[in-house]
Amino acid sequence: MASRTTHPVLDTRSLNRATLARQLLLSRAEMPASDAVAHLLGLQAQNVRPPYFQLHARLAGFRPAELAGLMESRRVVRMVTLRSTIHTHTAEDALTLRPLVQAPRDRELGNFRKGLVGVDLERLGGLARAFVEAGPRTPGEIREELLEHWPDADPQALSVAARCLLPLVQVTPRGVWGRSGQVRLTTVERWLGVEPAREPQGGEPGRDGLVLRYLSAFGPASVKDMQVWAGLTRLRESFERLRPQLAVFRDENGVELFDLPDAPRPGADTPAPPRFLPEFDNLLLSHADRTRVVPADLKGRTWTGNQAHCTLLVDGFLAGLWRLDADGRLTVELFGKATRQEEDAVVAEGERLVTDMAGGPAGAGAVRFGSIRG
Structure with a gap:
C-alpha cells in the first residue's frame, strides 16, 4: 500500500465542492x-x-x-x-x-x-x-x-x-x-412484475459496482463513509480490489479517501449558490465525517429532540433551517450573520421554492427571516 505522503490532501472546502x-x-x-x-x-x-x-x-x-x-x-x-x-x-x-x-x-x-x-x-x-x-x-x-x-x-x-x-x-x-x-x-x-436480481455468490461483483456508484454520487469518500451510507460492514475488501482503478487522496486528518479518477473535483473557490434541502437529505447522512457540509460548531443543530428540520446551505455549508407553511410562506432561520448579498441570494432561491413547490407565484414577503422553532 502506498505511504501516506504520496496521496494529495483535499481540504474541507475542496471536499465540499466535489461532493456538491x-x-x-x-x-x-x-x-x-x-x-x-x-x-x-x-x-x-x-x-x-x-x-x-x-x-x-x-x-x-x-x-x-x-x-x-x-x-x-x-x-x-x-x-x-x-x-x-x-x-x-x-x-x-x-x-x-x-x-x-x-x-x-x-x-x-x-x-x-x-x-x-x-x-x-x-x-x-x-x-x-x-x-x-x-x-x-x-x-x-x-x-x-x-x-x-x-x-x-x-x-x-x-x-x-x-x-x-x-x-x-x-x-x-x-x-x-x-x-x-x-x-x-x-x-x-x-x-x-419481475423477479428480483440476487446478489452473486460471495457478493463481490455487486458490492464492487455499488462502491463505484457511491463514489460517483458521494465521493471522494473513505471506506467508513460508505459503510455509514449503506449500513453495511466489511467493505474494505471491495475498495482494495478497486484500488488500482481509483484515485486516492487524504483529508486534513490523514484519512484515506477514494474517488473515480475522472469525477468532477471543482476548485475550492467555485461558487455554491444557496440550496433548500428537506429533512433527511442524503447529503447530510452519507459520510462518517460530515464536516465537509456541516461545520463542527453546528453539529446537531438540524434536530430538535427526534424531529429533523429542513436545512439551508449557504456557500455550500449548513447555514440555517427553513419551514414552508401551507399558505406558501417560507420562514428561514439563519444560524449566523449573512452578508446582504447572501441574504438576497437566499431570498431569490426561496422565492423559486415557493413558486415551484407551493402552487403559485411567490408574493411580496413570501420569504422571511426568523425562528422556525417558535
Missing part, C-alpha cells in the same frame, strides 16, 4: 428525474414530501408531477433499503440494492429473537409473502395475520420479521404528491 458537484447542488442538472434518482442511488424518503424537495434543489425545471408520475407508473418505488430506512429508488435499483443490504436486515431481525421463540422464520416468510401478494396489506393487517399462526409471539417482532425477510414496497397512492394514502405493502416482485 456529485450531488447536483452546484448547478441544477438538465436531466430527467428518473436519471437523477438513479445517479443519487435513491432519495431518503422517511416522509412523503422530501424526495420531491431533494429533486427540486438539484434539477432544472423540476416539478412534483414528474416524480409523482414515476411513482404511479411504477418506475420508482418506496422501500426499506439503506440504513434500514425508507428510500425512493428506481425500479432497477430496488431489485438490485435490496439483496445487497440483506445482511443488515438479518442483524436487525436478530435483535427481536426473544419475541420470535418457536417461530419458523422460513414459514413466516412464505406466509407473509402469500398474504401481501394476494393484495397490498397494511402493517397492522400483516401483524394480525401472523398472530393467527403464532399467537404467543411478540406482535412487533412478527412485523419486523416480515419486513426483514421480504423486499416490501409501499404501493401508491402512498408517496404520490398531492394524494394521500396509508402505508400498504406488497413484494417488489409482485409490484414490478
Whole structure:
C-alpha cells in the first residue's frame, strides 16, 4: 500500500465542492428525474414530501408531477433499503440494492429473537409473502395475520420479521404528491412484475459496482463513509480490489479517501449558490465525517429532540433551517450573520421554492427571516 505522503490532501472546502458537484447542488442538472434518482442511488424518503424537495434543489425545471408520475407508473418505488430506512429508488435499483443490504436486515431481525421463540422464520416468510401478494396489506393487517399462526409471539417482532425477510414496497397512492394514502405493502416482485436480481455468490461483483456508484454520487469518500451510507460492514475488501482503478487522496486528518479518477473535483473557490434541502437529505447522512457540509460548531443543530428540520446551505455549508407553511410562506432561520448579498441570494432561491413547490407565484414577503422553532 502506498505511504501516506504520496496521496494529495483535499481540504474541507475542496471536499465540499466535489461532493456538491456529485450531488447536483452546484448547478441544477438538465436531466430527467428518473436519471437523477438513479445517479443519487435513491432519495431518503422517511416522509412523503422530501424526495420531491431533494429533486427540486438539484434539477432544472423540476416539478412534483414528474416524480409523482414515476411513482404511479411504477418506475420508482418506496422501500426499506439503506440504513434500514425508507428510500425512493428506481425500479432497477430496488431489485438490485435490496439483496445487497440483506445482511443488515438479518442483524436487525436478530435483535427481536426473544419475541420470535418457536417461530419458523422460513414459514413466516412464505406466509407473509402469500398474504401481501394476494393484495397490498397494511402493517397492522400483516401483524394480525401472523398472530393467527403464532399467537404467543411478540406482535412487533412478527412485523419486523416480515419486513426483514421480504423486499416490501409501499404501493401508491402512498408517496404520490398531492394524494394521500396509508402505508400498504406488497413484494417488489409482485409490484414490478419481475423477479428480483440476487446478489452473486460471495457478493463481490455487486458490492464492487455499488462502491463505484457511491463514489460517483458521494465521493471522494473513505471506506467508513460508505459503510455509514449503506449500513453495511466489511467493505474494505471491495475498495482494495478497486484500488488500482481509483484515485486516492487524504483529508486534513490523514484519512484515506477514494474517488473515480475522472469525477468532477471543482476548485475550492467555485461558487455554491444557496440550496433548500428537506429533512433527511442524503447529503447530510452519507459520510462518517460530515464536516465537509456541516461545520463542527453546528453539529446537531438540524434536530430538535427526534424531529429533523429542513436545512439551508449557504456557500455550500449548513447555514440555517427553513419551514414552508401551507399558505406558501417560507420562514428561514439563519444560524449566523449573512452578508446582504447572501441574504438576497437566499431570498431569490426561496422565492423559486415557493413558486415551484407551493402552487403559485411567490408574493411580496413570501420569504422571511426568523425562528422556525417558535
